[in-house]
Amino acid sequence: MSAKDTNRLKARLARGFIDRGPAELASTRQMVDTIRRTYELWGFEALETPFVEYTDALGKFLPDQDRPNEGVFSFQDDDEQWLSLRYDLTAPLARYAAENWDRIAKPFRTYRFGPVFRNEKPGPGRFRQFLQFDADTVGAASVLADAEMCMMAADTLEALGIPRGDYVIKVNNRKILDGLMEAIGLGGEENAGKRLIVLRAIDKLDRLGVEGVKLLLGPGRKDESGDFTKGAGLDEGQIRPLVFLLETTSLQRDVLGFLQFPLAGRFTESPIFSDGMQELLKIEEIIRLSGYGPDRIRIDPSVVRGLEYYTGPVYEAELTFEVKDEDGKPIRFGSVGGGGRYDGLVARFRGEAAPATGFSIGVSRLQAALQALGKGAAEPPGPVVVLVMDKERTADYLALARTLREAGIAAEIYLGSSGMNAQMKYADRRRAPVAVIQGSNEKEAGEVTLKDLVLGKEMSKKIEDRAAWTEERPGQVTVKQADLVATVQEMLARYS
């Protein structure tokens, strides 16, 4: 590397961030439009909060803080106040609802969409900026609001094209775990830290399996890289009921049965445990009466969600189908969204009760899943490219492009300075469906030549013989200039 090279400014994406191109953006737009339509059908209205908030207003609620900044990008304003990039769409909503409490019609149903930022160690498929789409209801204490979230989540996944049976919305109630922890001696302020470790250990069930979680509940766990994570230090008697929760697979229609399971007897005394059970039963009743079967929404006591602030029902949207990765190995997408009730979050600002519940979709992950299902948007075609055969006649080419645009057909003229071959290569790389050519002969005859590049590409795979190719000129046609639009429309119609 020469000195000149090393001195030159390096063009590189910041670590953990990505650029996104037209195909991916079209897919996101299509997804987001569908989610928005579904949410609006349910009476939710759009809201947008800024990307930057006062650090104290956001609070610190992120799991897995492996960074000094506790997972958040923060910086100081010139008046010394700390600002942070939002790390989710819930904390800013809590700020908004509290700040505008008297102005909003409550219960307040709202949706928000956009990027959030995490100051975390980036990894494969793990970025520091990613998209979320949230719906929240603020000011409704009834579990009806939670049930509605679950039903809307199911509707949304189906609207996005995920067949029934390929997803499930799992519901639980944080109070069940809280009651259970109280009963095994983890109640009180002094055990808050331990409870958080338990919570986050259980939230890792998907990734670590029951044995991994058990280690995190007990002495701790060494991961593949040799790093040791300290456990909650619980004893065998404390761990057993927690593990029972995890191993209780879906209870289907028999939630009541859960109340009588062998270990639960001693926990039903706990008011918080039985509150949780009552709420779960109520949610299940609403859901069933509304016609959502356990193939769509079901109670699952292993769902806890990793965020500390949930206070009641928690729910998670999971994709259950498998796809093959590039090596043919089956992969599951698992959780693509989740949420729960967070009655304390708005209350922090208000000093009085402010119930709220919300659901967040991990847009990027869901988009990958839709792509795997073949439900993503197709790569958008490029514009028709008008070749520039003679620079002196640029005005003619501009006019051809303009004529196409006026008919609603995306069209551009070649803006570079290269010759015919390079221009055809350019049209190809632009995914142009059609190239428009008007040399001096065509101009004199009042004609244009149109090349159907899609057909041309297909044919070129079949016609091996160069001579035959040149003679047949597949997909190429010369027409009167007045027929330009009609002929291009015909060509485009073949592939739409």
Add this chain to the structure above:
Amino acid sequence: MSAKDTNRLKARLARGFIDRGPAELASTRQMVDTIRRTYELWGFEALETPFVEYTDALGKFLPDQDRPNEGVFSFQDDDEQWLSLRYDLTAPLARYAAENWDRIAKPFRTYRFGPVFRNEKPGPGRFRQFLQFDADTVGAASVLADAEMCMMAADTLEALGIPRGDYVIKVNNRKILDGLMEAIGLGGEENAGKRLIVLRAIDKLDRLGVEGVKLLLGPGRKDESGDFTKGAGLDEGQIRPLVFLLETTSLQRDVLGFLQFPLAGRFTESPIFSDGMQELLKIEEIIRLSGYGPDRIRIDPSVVRGLEYYTGPVYEAELTFEVKDEDGKPIRFGSVGGGGRYDGLVARFRGEAAPATGFSIGVSRLQAALQALGKGAAEPPGPVVVLVMDKERTADYLALARTLREAGIAAEIYLGSSGMNAQMKYADRRRAPVAVIQGSNEKEAGEVTLKDLVLGKEMSKKIEDRAAWTEERPGQVTVKQADLVATVQEMLARYS
């Protein structure tokens, strides 16, 4: 204020940032969709770069740096590298184009949309996060690319509903000013600072008028608040030709006349000046041949744009109509976008030529203008609200809402715990077009009562007499439950 109040966490937006509600978001979406469609018609394709970039990759090109951070929000990563929130959409594109130079089909036409961030002193209508919509062509040295930007800008404003005559795209060439500055002794590296002051002084013409700019070119200027801004310190002989530029009103079709204006004689010797003139002439030729008259696009030598990095053609989209503000005073929106050629920006990374030109729309300002023109999106109506008359019958109300949703009608049930009056008030605040009521009588009769809340509100203004009101019940109708959807659709159709 009690101690409890002062200790409580305060819910407040960060300084200089705003929340946006459904009406404004719907307007933005409608606008952005129109701009996107227009840009795609011209062959531009979507790209998204992240919000965070390495500080050195963005560079420092902001005018008016009244902040220590030079107008940018910056923070250090845990590997000590400096990161910044993007302050525009051009600098990240330059990074993208350089980083992906060999992968992109050139000339590369791209558009990008999203918020940008400025670490500036916020003021009325001046926010630290705002929306831009940019289009750029990278890899085309020809002024054809610049002319295309101007024509596309005109098309875009018309597509947004701004009538011809209410806007103008002004074009100039930075080389004219550069040549002129060279001729008055401001050439060379040692005068770079002075040239920047001149540039920014001229860019303030709109706000300060010719006299204000003159002061900034000379000794300096004291503003209304008494703050003094140091001037470029030019003498009378240097200032005169610069002011001539500003006072040359639009040259319309007679650009050539410009070449012969009294003061210009001595500048036409400057190769850079005459380069600029040649390019302007070429742009005008392309634009006229393409059918855009001076009522849409015209040469204006007073346009310079405040950013240092422009190297050739610069252009500005200006709204020319006046609206009245709340006090009846006429206001003009002025510039709603602009751009120019920045051949050095990508080259910084590449060490070789990388021509580029781009146009940026100030979405928020343009949106305000469209609103003033009555071309903004209408405030979206709220959902149909199903009142909860009897909590035991929640399932019935859920079913009514579901029936409406399945017919594509946005509907929700009331989720709170208040009575009939509060629910009607809620429906009103939600801008619900229709309220659905099913008391026990209606239930027994298999009926529902529908209140047309729009008509109700209109009638309530007319019918003063409370008794007549109660008797007539305007806009209220009781129908068979089977006719729910049809009747609601009829009511909605009245106002759409």
